[in-house]
Amino acid sequence: MINGIIVDLITPTHADGSPDYETVEILVDWHVTNGSTALIIGSSTGHPAYMNTEERTELLRRAIWQADSRIPIIADLSSDTIDHAFELADVANEYGASAVLITAPTDKTYSENELIEHFQTLxxxxxxxxxxxxxxNLNNLLAPESIAELAQSSSINGYIDGSMDNSDATTLLGINLPQDFTLYAGHDASACQQLLAGYGGSVSISANVNPVLLNKLFTLTQSGDSAAAEALDAHLQTLYSALLEDPNSIPIKWALVEMGCIPESENPPVLTQASDYSNLRRALRAAEIPI
Structure with a gap:
């Protein structure tokens, strides 16, 4: 399975809100150059709710085409309906995604058995x-026993822990999981401790901006150098907070423009308050990211 820092890739858009496929291709190349482990395409960070099926299909197709087997592409199957999720699964199969991401439904509360069936079917x-x-933070949270059951499915190879409580990591690591089943940290702020505890990777939003530093963090955790890993993690905490201040990924888009990684469009990303620009600039400079 995929081990390392997986980038929850943003989706740049045009002024009318449609996906900017050319800029997505630029980002794919940039992440290949900077050694990112894998890219998730069309996840909640990429705002799939604002895209129709044709746009999500083209987004995935262009990302896979641009990656050209140089970096794994993970297709997010998140959808409001199970039928649409099946459509997206067909798209992932057709274009050759390396893996898919399946998220628990959010439209209503499901029983544990219904959740297991949902994941296994997709x-x-x-x-x-x-x-x-x-x-x-959602109703449909899997119990450890259900994760253990799902891990026995040959088609399910990993679980993203959305909790920031390190005691949950201890519980999950105590489950008898298959050797090729990977646990992933789901939040940048707590990922370091979960990686040190034994997780095999992390799904990161801030890796949109700082993949090199996060890859270094992952290497330190896997080598057991907890002191160096924790020092680097402390160094990055301010950046994590600054990048996640706005739920619409605007700070990340703005930072990438300032870094020269993506072109500035006719409608550049605007933060809510002017002071946020200086906060974000300080956080980027503190993390030694040139802007």
Whole structure:
């Protein structure tokens, strides 16, 4: 399975809100150059709710085409309906995604058995390795026993822990999981401790901006150098907070423009308050990211 820092890639858009496919291709190349482990395409960070099926299909197609087997592309199957999720699974199969991401439904509360069936059915339909996710702040949270059951499915190879409580990591690491099943940290702020505890990777939003530093963090955790890893993590905490201040990924888009990674469009990303620009600039400079 995929081990390392997986980038929850943003989706740059044009002024009318449509995906900017050319800039997505630029970002794919940039992440290849900077050694990112893998890219998630069309996740909540990429605002799939604002895209129709054709746009999500083209977004995934262009990302896979641009990656050209140089970096794994993970297709997010998140959708308001199960039928649409099956459509997206077909798209992932057709274009050759390396893996798919399946998130627990959010439209209503499901029983544990219904959640298990949801994940197993979509994973089987995807025909490629599946990573599953259930956010801790939502109703449909998987119990450890259910994760253990799902891990036995040959088509399910990883679980993203959406909790920031390190005691949950201890519980999950105590489950008898298959050797090729990977646990991933789901939040930048707590990822370091979960990686040190034994997780095999992290799904990161801030890696949109600082993949090199986060890859260094991952290497330190895997080598067991906890002191150096924790020091680097402390160094990055201010950046994590600054990048996640706005739920619409505007700070990340703005930072990438300032870094020269993506072109400034006719409608550049605007932060809510002018003071936020200086806060974000300070955070980027503190992390030694040139702007």
């Amino acid at each position: 994973a089987k339909a995807s025909q490629c390795p599946a990573i599953i996710r259930a956010e801790s």
